[in-house]
Amino acid sequence: xxxxxxxxxxxxxxxxxxxxxxxxxxxxxxxxxxxxxxxxxxxxxxxxxxxxx
Numbered sequence: 001x002x003x004x005x006x007x008x009x010x011x012x013x014x015x016x017x018x019x020x021x022x023x024x025x026x027x028x029x030x031x032x033x034x035x036x037x038x039x040x041x042x043x044x045x046x047x048x049x050x051x052x053x
Contacts, residue, residue, distance in 0.1 A: 011033060015032075018033070028049040029050075029052055031050060034046045
């Protein structure tokens, strides 16, 4: 359980990349969540794309 907690913490602190299931045109396959945001819903989170190589 502790590993799950650490994994989620790393995702929301922008330390673990997230893979998109169906990237749209112009989006990369992976992205980070920008840390330290005060939002009311998951859809309001700002992200940063990781450039594809």
